[in-house]
Amino acid sequence: MWKPSQYAPEVLEAYREAQANHPSVTHTFCHATYLINLASPDKELYERSVACLISNLSTGRGMASSGVVLHVGSHKGSGFEAALPQMAEAFKRALDTADTAPPGVEDCPILIENAAGTGGTVGRSLDEIQALIDATGGDERIGLCIDTQHLWASGYDYSSTHGTNKLVHEIDMCIGLDRLRCFHLNDSKIELGGNRDRHANIDEGTIGIMGLAALVGHPDFRDLPLLLEVPGTGDGPRAEDVIAARNVVVEGIKLFDGEVSSELEAMVLVLPPAMTRPPAKKAAKKAPAKKTAAKKIAAKKAPAKKAPAKKMPAKKPAKKK
Numbered sequence: 001m002w003k004p005s006q007y008a009p010e011v012l013e014a015y016r017e018a019q020a021n022h023p024s025v026t027h028t029f030c031h032a033t034y035l036i037n038l039a040s041p042d043k044e045l046y047e048r049s050v051a052c053l054i055s056n057l058s059t060g061r062g063m064a065s066s067g068v069v070l071h072v073g074s075h076k077g078s079g080f081e082a083a084l085p086q087m088a089e090a091f092k093r094a095l096d097t098a099d100t101a102p103p104g105v106e107d108c109p110i111l112i113e114n115a116a117g118t119g120g121t122v123g124r125s126l127d128e129i130q131a132l133i134d135a136t137g138g139d140e141r142i143g144l145c146i147d148t149q150h151l152w153a154s155g156y157d158y159s160s161t162h163g164t165n166k167l168v169h170e171i172d173m174c175i176g177l178d179r180l181r182c183f184h185l186n187d188s189k190i191e192l193g194g195n196r197d198r199h200a201n202i203d204e205g206t207i208g209i210m211g212l213a214a215l216v217g218h219p220d221f222r223d224l225p226l227l228l229e230v231p232g233t234g235d236g237p238r239a240e241d242v243i244a245a246r247n248v249v250v251e252g253i254k255l256f257d258g259e260v261s262s263e264l265e266a267m268v269l270v271l272p273p274a275m276t277r278p279p280a281k282k283a284a285k286k287a288p289a290k291k292t293a294a295k296k297i298a299a300k301k302a303p304a305k306k307a308p309a310k311k312m313p314a315k316k317p318a319k320k321k
Helices: 009-020 043-062 080-097 126-135 148-153 161-174 208-216 239-257 262-267
Strands: 025-031 067-070 110-113 142-147 180-185 226-228 291-294 299-301
Touching: 009 025, 009 043, 025 043, 043 067, 043 080, 067 142, 067 180, 080 110, 080 126, 110 126, 110 180, 126 161, 142 148, 148 180, 161 208, 180 208, 208 239, 226 239, 239 262
Parallel strands: 025 067, 067 110, 110 142, 142 180, 180 226, 226 299
Antiparallel strands: 025 291, 291 299
């Protein structure tokens, strides 16, 4: 599982061309390998983690990804402050050592994903994420991915317009809104402040449609890509989950603006062509595919349909949650 996947330049180029010519997919985000732990006190695990991150970032840059989302890891009780120098060094090594982006392709940032707060996980608060970015010298190639379930579980109540306004101010002051590149959109099986990572389908958890709407409908957030990571019935997001996510966006805009255009409201029920076809025969179980964001409305995991131009990794280094 540690072995990095290698992709020929022509494969990565084909993916870049496919995305550039796609009618609705505007972003591709990769997820770094889950085994990575940049905070580990185990030096061998730490070095393997850095090497893996370098490989993940090289792939992300080659496919013109909008970001490689990273769970920083857990300090396993050694303490955040004790692990901070090695984490900062890992970010610097990865950013400086990974293959450069092809000519004309915008650089791919590492996006720190906030943690739910279990055990010694790093990123349980905006203050921790700010401290980590500061320790790298404020490198502009580091950004933020907010997981709505993790944020809720770590005690941030954004379920009202007042709560979201407060959160926007805190992000802007601590990290900078310009570093926030995307959301992982999930409801929560865990109560506010429960410090556990347990995703639920939209409106089947403790946040609910209107709680999520208050977050994603905010003027500073509404145009950011939303990546669905809900469980569905066990195999990930379904068509109805995409509709639910789009409904969250519409309800959120109504909260702040009072109304939405009839065109936007009508798009809630419009699914991409790939999601209206009969499902393909179920193959052997694979690692989750890369995640892509649907233009301006909601995000979904990349369609199961395979085309020659989209023969990209269905493996963890470039995984879409």
